Amino acid sequence: MSVPLLDVNAQNLPLETELQAAFNRVLQHGRFIMGPEMEVFEKEVAAMVGVKHALAVSSGTDALLLALMALDIQPGDEVLCPAFTFFATAGAVSRLGAVPVFTDICPVCFNLDVNDARAKITPKTKAIIPVHLFGQSADMDPILALAAEKGLKVIEDGAQAIGALYKGRACGAMGDFGTYSFFPSKNLGGFGDGGMLVTNDDALAEFAKVLRVHGSKPKYYHHYVGGNFRMDTIQCALLSVKLKHYADYTTQRQTNAAHYTEALSQLSGVVQANPAHCKCLSSQDAWLAANNARIVLPVGYEHNTHIWNQYTLRVIGAGQRDSLRDHLQKAGIGCEIYYPLTLDQQPCFAHLPAASLTGCEVSHRMAEEVLSLPIYGELTEAQRNEVISAIGEWLKLG
Numbered sequence: 001m002s003v004p005l006l007d008v009n010a011q012n013l014p015l016e017t018e019l020q021a022a023f024n025r026v027l028q029h030g031r032f033i034m035g036p037e038m039e040v041f042e043k044e045v046a047a048m049v050g051v052k053h054a055l056a057v058s059s060g061t062d063a064l065l066l067a068l069m070a071l072d073i074q075p076g077d078e079v080l081c082p083a084f085t086f087f088a089t090a091g092a093v094s095r096l097g098a099v100p101v102f103t104d105i106c107p108v109c110f111n112l113d114v115n116d117a118r119a120k121i122t123p124k125t126k127a128i129i130p131v132h133l134f135g136q137s138a139d140m141d142p143i144l145a146l147a148a149e150k151g152l153k154v155i156e157d158g159a160q161a162i163g164a165l166y167k168g169r170a171c172g173a174m175g176d177f178g179t180y181s182f183f184p185s186k187n188l189g190g191f192g193d194g195g196m197l198v199t200n201d202d203a204l205a206e207f208a209k210v211l212r213v214h215g216s217k218p219k220y221y222h223h224y225v226g227g228n229f230r231m232d233t234i235q236c237a238l239l240s241v242k243l244k245h246y247a248d249y250t251t252q253r254q255t256n257a258a259h260y261t262e263a264l265s266q267l268s269g270v271v272q273a274n275p276a277h278c279k280c281l282s283s284q285d286a287w288l289a290a291n292n293a294r295i296v297l298p299v300g301y302e303h304n305t306h307i308w309n310q311y312t313l314r315v316i317g318a319g320q321r322d323s324l325r326d327h328l329q330k331a332g333i334g335c336e337i338y339y340p341l342t343l344d345q346q347p348c349f350a351h352l353p354a355a356s357l358t359g360c361e362v363s364h365r366m367a368e369e370v371l372s373l374p375i376y377g378e379l380t381e382a383q384r385n386e387v388i389s390a391i392g393e394w395l396k397l398g
């Protein structure tokens with residue numbers, strides 16, 4: 001039996017009738033740009049995450065770009081973001097001529113290390129973009145405190161974390177702006193590209209709305225240069241159908257993660273990451289060596305509600321991660337390396353000042369060790385067991 005990394009049909013086809021009805025509604029009224037379904041979907045998302053304003057936009061990438069534009073990030077401004085994230089987090093900064101400054105991460109949750117962020121602040125630093133990677137919140141209280149102390153704007157990149165919580169607060173709702181993505185592999189996966197920008201600030205929401213339509217207000221009068229950052233009415237209508245089932249999708253992923261953790265932690269050589277090693281790679285290294293750990297399972301901090309966009313192992317030892325990946329692929333099991341290069345290692349950022357690119361050792365290590373397993377909600381118990389036994393076989397190979 002093969003186990004794909006993701007099976008979008010398993011989630012979408014059971015909703016075929018409802019989706020086709022939504023499609024037909026839009027087809028009939030014909031208001032394809034900013035039609036009524038857009039506002040409906042925006043209100044639904046705003047209610048779900050508990051924010052005042054939600055703006056449907058063309059992608060998670062454009063949500064980041066629009067947030068930075070609305071916060072008036074200028075060429076030469078510095079913006080802190082983690083070195084270990086999807087490219088878009090920093091790409092949006094660079095596209096405005098601003099300078100991404102890469103911070104290192106915590107080896108337990110893979111998220112931005114606030115101590116390193118503090119050390120990299122300069123008079124040019126204007127904003128910080130914590131990413132809630134793999135579906136788990138970054139440690140927001142110290143990040144928000146640092147931002148308040150230094151006068152930085154906060155954009156939460158919640159592309160992988162819509163519905164995740166930090167101490168009961170929604171990821172995306174804590175900063176000046178939060179962004180989400182509906183790329184098909186995200187937890188609320190759409191039917192093409194789409195994203196959402198959220199904020200509790202009335203003035204920022206209004207400005208972002210204007211920038212979403214080329215900075216035009218009223219129509220054809222431009223006080224600002226914006227862009228076309230709109231999400232299609234059809235995409236909004238279809239996503240509204242899926243949003244009604246979103247709580248179930250999250251529960252399924254959480255069930256899968258719990259099952260993996262329970263079964264895999266019984267194998268010799270496997271440990272679960274220890275929250276006591278938060279932000280401290282050296283203490284973690286010592287502990288892993290003492291336990292002869294070959295695979296480290298992911299963990300959610302107690303104060304977080306993890307929504308498991310990815311279930312990401314660390315495979316310890318030179319070449320070991322690639323060996324496990326090859327083994328799983330030969331067994332027909334989908335797996336992926338998120339991410340094989342950190343952002344400070346990307347060729348397109350090689351020209352950045354050295355200060356942007358230093359001190360990301362934890363990130364580099366993670367890029368060598370991580371491997372994500374199939375975790376989508378519709379994964380069956382038999383499929384999960386297949387993954388678990390393939391990992392067990394690999395461990396026995398020595």
Ligand SMILES: *Cc1c(COP(=O)(O)O)cnc(C)c1O
Nearest residue numbers: 059060061086088089159181183
């Ligand atoms: C997917 C993703 C994005 C970009 O979202 P798109 O909708 O694909 O443009 C940004 N940041 C992170 C962390 C992501 O995972």
